[in-house]
Amino acid sequence: MKIHKILVVEDDMIIQMFISKVLKDAGFEIVAEARTSDQALQYVEKFRPDLVLMDISIAGPIDGIETAEMVGKKYNIAVIFITGNSDQATIDRAKKTNPIDFIFKPIDENQLKRRLKSLEIKG
Amino acid sequence: MKQKSVIGSFVRIGFFLGLLFPVLAMSICLIFLTPEGYGYSLFKLHEDFPLLWIIDSAPFVLGLISYLVGTRVNASNSRFLSEIQDSNEQLQNLIGEKEVLLKEIHHRVKNNLQVITSLLSLQASFIDDEQSKSLFRYSQYRINSMAMIHEMLYQSDDIACIDYALYSKKLIDALIISMKSSEHQVTVDLNVKDVNLNIDTAIPLGLLVNEIITNALKYGIPGNAKGTVYLHITKGVYNNYVMHIGDDGVGFADHINFRNSNSLGLMLMHRLVLQLKGNIEKNNLMKGTNYDISFEEIIQSS
Missing domain, CATH: 3.30.565.10 (Histidine kinase-like ATPase, C-terminal domain)
Structure with missing residues (x-):
């Protein structure tokens, strides 16, 4: 799987900054950073990223799971969910959208890099 | 409301029974204890003993007073019970508000702890030395173990305890x-x-x-x-x-x-x-x- 262009959807600006920095340092291109579902869908349409890193709980009326569902249906773009202490029911709901992986907070820098690199190798 | 009317009814029934008792007692006297027995007319009896008019009317007067007192007691009881009910409602509302506030505090504490872990992640990403980075990581795990407790407290029905x-x-x-x-x-x-x-x-x-x-x-x-x-x-x-x-x-x-x-x-x-x-x-x-x-x-x- 070719992963170069990544969209980061995260409403916590510090985590957003951290993810973007780590991935840029690892050689990935961050095409945009979104905080809400609307922004995410707009940037997906505009930049057509290879991968969306999607926080499950994002600002606005639509959560990350519903947004991922829309992204998957309309654009067939791979999604990795980011979550902090979500309950099992939420994880199960997220799994139904067929994400390629989950990343749990607190996000470990090396693990984040390893996960993305391993997806490239697998692909 | 139901409790109030039950108490009021009991009070009134009690006083009416008190009223009926002397009437029954006098009727028994009339039938069995007067010289002519059953045939002795009630009017004749009153003519012979004018004091009976007072005795006859006494239970009715007493009954009336009892009824008024009963109604009064009922009203004051209702007022008292209504005050207790209002106080209970106010206390329940206060407890509810406190629980909501406590949950909000736990939510904010958890969010703030998550911001701290994010800041540590960000800071660590500027460090090249792996051993130093790991120190940040283990601190994050410790903070996260506390954040999870605050998260569970605001998500659970019991604000005081968590299911371990x-x-x-x-x-x-x-x-x-x-x-x-x-x-x-x-x-x-x-x-x-x-x-x-x-x-x-x-x-x-x-x-x-x-x-x-x-x-x-x-x-x-x-x-x-x-x-x-x-x-x-x-x-x-x-x-x-x-x-x-x-x-x-x-x-x-x-x-x-x-x-x-x-x-x-x-x-x-x-x-x-x-x-x-x-x-x-x-x-x-x-x-x-x-x-x-x-x-x-x-x-x-x-």
């Missing part, structure tokens, strides 16, 4: 996911039944579990090795608990004295056990690194 089985599972799963690859071979043996702990116990105990499981995943079951981490907690008498925790991994190096080590993790373990008014023993009979820990539920006197 659920918490332990979440904590250990999160540590495994964070510290191992997705193809890890770590099994969790969790046996925590009916253990509900308050925040003053849950936080130090969570930090203690975090330290031991972190060490187990780092040293006991290194890399992608296969292994099991254990956590069994049983409730003893009163507020005492016994916890068996550890792993079946490679075990401690013999030269390390777990009671007198320079490792922050081991020092924290001893301090946290003291905070929980407990005792820690290393169980050398089992494979790997295992501890038997007793502790008390901490009740804060405010």
Whole structure:
């Protein structure tokens, strides 16, 4: 799987900054950073990223799971969910959208890099 | 409302019975005790004994007074009960508002703790040295173990206690996911039944579990090795608990004295056990690194 262009959807600006920095340092291109579902869908349409890193709980009326569902249906773009202490029911709901992986907070820098690199190798 | 009218009815029925009793008594006198017996007319009787008019009217007057008093008592009872009900409603509302506020505080504390872990992640990403980075990471795990408790408190119906089985599972799963690859071979043996702990116990105990499981995943079951981490907690008498925790991994190096080590993790373990008014023993009979820990539920006197 070719992963170069990544969209980061995260409403916590510090985590957003951290993810973007780590991935840029690892050689990935961050095409945009979104905080809400609307922004995410707009940037997906505009930049057509290879991968969306999607926080499950994002600002606005639509959560990350519903947004991922829309992204998957309309654009067939791979999604990795980011979550902090979500309950099992939420994880199960997220799994139904067929994400390629989950990343749990607190996000470990090396693990984040390893996960993305391993997806490239697998692909 | 129903309770009020029942009391009022009882009061009135009581007074009406009091009214009926003298009337019945007089009728019995009239029928059986007068010289002509049953045939003696009521009017004749009153003519012969004018005092009977007063005796006759007395029960009616008394009945009227009783009725008025009964109504009055009923009204004051209703007022009293209504006041109690209003006070109860106000108290319930106050308790509800306090619970909402407390939940909001726990939510904010959890969010703030998450911001702290994010800041640590960000700071660590500017460091190249792996050992220094790992110090940030282990601090994040500790903070996250506390954040999870605040999260569970605002999500649960019981604002005072958390279900420790659920918490332990979440904590250990999160540590495994964070510290191992997705193809890890770590099994969790969790046996925590009916253990509900308050925040003053849950936080130090969570930090203690975090330290031991972190060490187990780092040293006991290194890399992608296969292994099991254990956590069994049983409730003893009163507020005492016994916890068996550890792993079946490679075990401690013999030269390390777990009671007198320079490792922050081991020092924290001893301090946290003291905070929980407990005792820690290393169980050398089992494979790997295992501890038997007793502790008390901490009740804060405010």
